[in-house]
Amino acid sequence: MFVGFFEDLRSEGIPVSLREFLDFLSAVDADLPAFQVDRLYYLGRTILVKHAQHFDRFDRVFGRRFRNLSTTSAKIRQEIPRDWLEKLGDLVLDAATLAKIKKAGSLNEILQELRKRLAEQEKRHSGGSKWIGTQGTSRFGHGGFNPSGVRIGGPGRHRRAVKVWEERKFRDLDGSRELGTRNFKMALRSLRHFTREGREEEFDLEGTIGATAKNAGFLETRFRPVRKNRIRVLLLLDIGGSMDDHVRLCEELFSAAKSEIEHLEWFYFHNCPYETLWRRNVRGEQDVVATDEVLRTYGQHYRLVIVGDGAMSPFELIHRGGSIEHWNEEPGEVWLSRIWSHFKRGIWLNPIAEEEWPYTASTGMIQGITGRKMFGLTLEGLKAGLKELMAPGP
């Protein structure tokens, strides 16, 4: 029974190795007299899961595997309370459908769509099933229609441990979800490039001992430069419209990391960078900087981070005068590739969900220009992006 559980955990992306699994089995073995499903859950979590961000996945797998161990007689309700339908809206419907519905109309339609879907599910799973479609058709396949553990039938049983994994309290810690401030800061810590350069001002104890030993015991002191983080980052941020929230988040976070980054510079653009950039978020004449000058000032060793949704009319990228704000002599793609090729390492962070990228033509074109170095603005995306940014080599 546990082997399947182990396989499920692995296929859900929790890095469990055989070693931990054997630990788990021997723990279960030792604990057998007091066998209870909630203890089993806690035991499994403490032994098999090593990251809080995997707790949610563990909860889902555990719920699926061992749901028969728990007892529940909740019945599917006829009418679904409106308030948690609203809550479910963005969880149950996949991003693309949601975007479609949003385009089409109001919240009411979302609710209707949900009702329809839930009704379908109910028919399909009528009879023994306790929850609406644990293996439903929704894209949230594994958990099915059991997101955030709002069980249809209401919050009946009180304070039972079984509740814990159904509540899925640890959703927020899952790395594939959008970034919280703290997670982001953590990820940014990988922006490190330690080197010893410059004046020799630190006493090198080991070097001194070695040199003294070689020197037949007569003291020979050695000094070395202090080890410092020499990372340099150039940040280009898309402002205006829907991007503002994300940009503010990025600004805050990168500036929070500033104490660790030796040089951090940032500029703004709107939709696509052209021959000028802005120094400040509030744009004014005096703050305009020529892109050429930026490229001259900041050498190729700066790591380039562009934050933007990449969603614009293709004209803005490929045509002269395509900019929505001014007449540009050269098209956006020329400028973008000029900037891109100037720096040795660069990434593009996109706050829009990765599944939606294919729907925007300009996003695909940017992917082409940047050599597919676009990453989602989620913890996982950022980590992958920073790994790319910090990769050794030319």
Place this chain on the structure above:
Amino acid sequence: MSRQFDGSERYIATDDLLVSVNAAIHLERPLLIKGEPGCGKTELAVEVAKSLDLPLVSWHVKSTTKAGQGLYEYDAVARLRDSQLGNPEVNDIGNYIRKGPVWQAFEEPGGCVLLIDEIDKADLEFPNDLLRELDQMEFAVYETGACIKANVRPIVFITSNNEKELPDAFLRRCFFHYIPFPETETMEKIAAVHFPTLDQNLLARSLEVFYGVREIGNLRKRPSTSELLDWLRILGAEANPKALLGDEGDIGHSLPFAGALLKNEQDLDLLNLRQRRSQGRR
């Protein structure tokens, strides 16, 4: 080994925490504990040691700490100095080896609780350098050739504030527990063990206010258990704390001793802003 931890008078442990601690004790694995700052990670090791009646050896890790320092340190400079002075102690290299906390823990005859506090503060490679020591509970002293082995495996607690990712090989050897922020019910128990004489109504009211403060969006550092306990201590010293907190509703006006809960200017500003707004509404 029939050791079992069931919480203590001063430490309220939830069921899942107890399962983790006891699994770690029985299966002799280090327990890695994470959670918000101030949720009682370090306190746990102290209380486990106390309740099992074992000595506690703590090793507080700093950003400059090297793994080797936990085992022992060879004071080369002292020996060098002594050799230049012709001190006879120089002949025994053992005189210049200082035991670290891990060594001390291994030497405890009846076993002990070893706390490696804030392991994430150290260099990224730090945990990797401790793999064998924590696995086999033995290490070699290079300078003297001695092999130091633990008679009784210590119970190891490792805390981390999540500032750095820990290496997989290290994680695989540990059990892991994440201490979530306590729910009101647990929190009431925690407060009650620390302040047994505190009035029930006052406690309920102050918890309400406290969770209200935690709900304020965009706080840089949300107050946690240890801040709450400090705050209750100050409140308890007041002549009439109930009057300060009011009877019900939002904290809106004048949170007393806000400095005990909120630790930076921006957070206090945010609170002031809310107060001004709620006063405007009146």
